[in-house]
Each structure stands twice: as structure tokens, then as C-alpha cells.
Amino acid sequence: MSQRSCLSVILAAGEGTRMKSALPKVLHPIAGLPMVAHVVKAAEAAGSGDLALVIGHGADEMRKAAQKFAPNAETFVQEKRLGTAHAVLAARGAISKGYDDILVMFGDTPLIEPEALAVARQKLAEGAAVVVVGFRPPNPTGYGRLIEKGGRLVAIREEKDCSDEEKKIGFCNAGMMAVAGRSALELLDKVGNANAKSEFYLTDIVEIAGAKGLDVVATEASFESALGINNRAELAEAEGIWQARRRREAMLSGVTLIAPETVYFSHDTEIGADTVVEPNVWFGLGVKISTGATIHAFSHMTGATIAENCEVGPFARLRxxxxxxxxxxxxxxxxxxxxTVEEGAKVNHLTYIGDARVGAAANIGAGTITCNYDGYSKFFTDIGEGAFVGSNSSLVAPITIGKGSxxxxxxxxxxxxxxxxxxxxxxxxxxxxGKGKEIRERFASAAAARKK
Incomplete structure (x- = not known):
């Protein structure tokens, strides 16, 4: 399958009105990364070489954001929202290039697992023309049911159209689909809009392909993989699931999390084996930790690199x-x-070190600050190896503190x-x-006089 070309079409044109936000729905973050970028990462991990983003609401903002998480993606605008098949066809220019596999996904399903997409692609490699990714929710009410006969998928039936017997089916449509590139445009172009909403539904290609004698099958993904985000409560739920996955992954790789449920990672956090993380620690974007570090409770880190056997916190802020x-x-x-805090240096208590170098084995006393900003510009403080800076010192930059001073x-x-x-x-x-006694007596006398 690695030799098969693949295009992922990610539908990200929805307005997301239930998010009640000026920000396009799919740009709301999970673990510091827009939810649509999680979908992009899953597609890439499943072997997709090219990406087509179908955008609409907030198109300019979407293009700007995509330059960061999918710089090589083509963007296509769905001018009118006329259904999912219509949205996919907005990317006709990309689909027509002749890919072996076409993956269709939604930008608001950030927990999709690459394995689910890889399995769907494998079914295409085995000869299927359409592969629908299904799942089994705890309660299927409201979901389209996958109707199978003889191991083949014959229809996706919306609940309102299901018979009483079909409503008992627990296998539901997750929304994601894989289509053989050779058949994709022909099937999509045959989708009609003779329905109550006059929209073109992607799910119709299941019956269209079946009527042509093409092989249509369903694969199964986890419930979490299919979880779509429509409001902020669901966004928080997805964040919780993502964090639980990442914590487990960290612990299985040799990291000790004393209270896992209180530790929060970003999507790009790197943390080495034998690191111990105490409760209530926040890893913001861009944190890399080597092996054997100790991160004490209530520490907050962003954009920091931490080498082996370092100690941070408690209540430390690394910016x-x-x-x-x-x-x-x-x-x-x-x-x-x-x-930079060099090897063996100590910045122990109630201290601010900014725009500076602290040399190896230097000791910075409690309450010390580098005065690095004059209201207009930043200036550098260089503290040499083995220097000892006593408590409550202010180092007004630019300044150099020599080695061993x-x-x-x-x-x-x-x-x-x-x-x-x-x-x-x-x-x-x-x-x-005696002067202290004199001052106290004078102050006491003045206070008594004010009370009269």
C-alpha cells in the first residue's frame, strides 16, 4: 500500500455556530493545535501524501492558519453549503489528478486515529471502490445506520428513514470515507439532491456504487475516533480524551506521572524516560525534556528545553x-x-532570570532579579561560571558578572x-x-493624639 498515491480531502467549511465564536470552529485548539490540524496529522500518519482543505466560513483566516500546520495543502472554497458531496466536489481540481486513494474526513473530528484510516486504505488496495468508516456509539440514536448484507455495505440509512428493525442496529456512520480514485468523480457526479433539504449527500455514493456492481464495505473505528465537535462542552470532552491518551503514552514510555489526571501536555511536548512529573504541571507549546528530570508540582512551562537530570519547581515558570x-x-x-542556565547552576528561590546566561555551577540567591528592560529595549546579563550572587540582588543590564565573582x-x-x-x-x-525606641515613642504619641 505504501506505493499507492493518496489524497485526503478534509471538509472544514462549517460555520460552527454552536461554538458561539468568531473563530472558525475547526481552528479551536486541542492540546494547543487547531482541531483540523489533528485531522491533518492523522491523514499524514496514514500515508496520505497530499491534502485538500475545503473551506468556507473564515476562509482567509483558515488559509493563514493552514500555512502553519499544512503548508503544502491546496485550499478550495465551498461558496454555498449544499451538502457533503457538494463540499467534496469543491476539491474537484485535486481529485481529478488521478490518485489511487481518496480519503474524505471532517475537520471537526480531532481524535481520529491513523490506524482507522490505514485500514480503510487497505480495503481500497484489496479492491473495494468505497469504504465507509463506522463505529459503535454507546447510544446510536441520531446517527445514520450502516446497513450490511453478506459482508457488503448496501446503504447508510438516516435514523428518520430507518425501520424499527434498522433502528436496533448499533453500527453507525462515522462520517469518514475512502474512495478509489478511479471511481471518485464518477460516483460524486451521480449524487442528486432530490431530498427534503435539496442537498447533495456524500453517503449516497454507497448505493450508487452498489448499483454499479462495485464493492462497498465498512470498517470499524473506535467511538473516540468518530467524536465530532460542535460546541465548547464537546471541545473540552475531546481535550480530556486527548490528554488521557497522551498521559498513558508518556507513562508507557518510562515517564512517572504521580497524579496523571492533573498533568497537561501540548501536542508537541517531548519528555524523556525516567522523568518524574509531580501533580498540577502544565506543559505549554514547545517544551522538550530529556531523561531523568524532576518537575515539581505547580510548574508551568512554555518554549523551554530541559536537559537530563534537571530539577524544576515547585511553582516554577519557564517561559x-x-x-x-x-x-x-x-x-x-x-x-x-x-x-540559558548552564550545567549544575542553581536558581533557587523567588528569582527572575531574563535575557541572560547563568554560567556552570553558578549560584543565584533568593530574590535576585536581572533588570533586563528599560521600558523600550531588552538588555543581556552574563553571569560567569562559579559566580555567587547573594540574595536580594538586582543586576541592571547590560552587565557582566565575572567567573568566580x-x-x-x-x-x-x-x-x-x-x-x-x-x-x-x-x-x-x-x-x-536607642534611636529605634525614640522613633516608636514618637509614632505612638502621634497616633494617640489623632484618636483624641
Missing amino acids: PGTDLRKKAKVGNFCEVKQA YIASGSVLTESVPDDALAFGRARQKTIP
């Missing part, structure tokens, strides 16, 4: 551009952005510090005996 090298540590209530606690530094130097950037302490 885009964070690069933690081997055995680096970012502790509780710390934030790191656009910065020592920064006294409470310092505000505006000038660079050479290697192995000791730097103070604070006022000299002055102690006046």
Missing part, C-alpha cells in the same frame, strides 16, 4: 527561550525567560564585575543606639 543544561536547577517561585547580598549593580572579584552595591549600614 520561551529557556534552556536548562545538564543538572541545572530552577527552584520554587522562580521565573526564567530567554535565558561574589556579589554581596542586597546589592544593586550597574557596572560589570571582573572575574574572582567581590562586589558591593549597597549603602553602608549605620546603627544608632
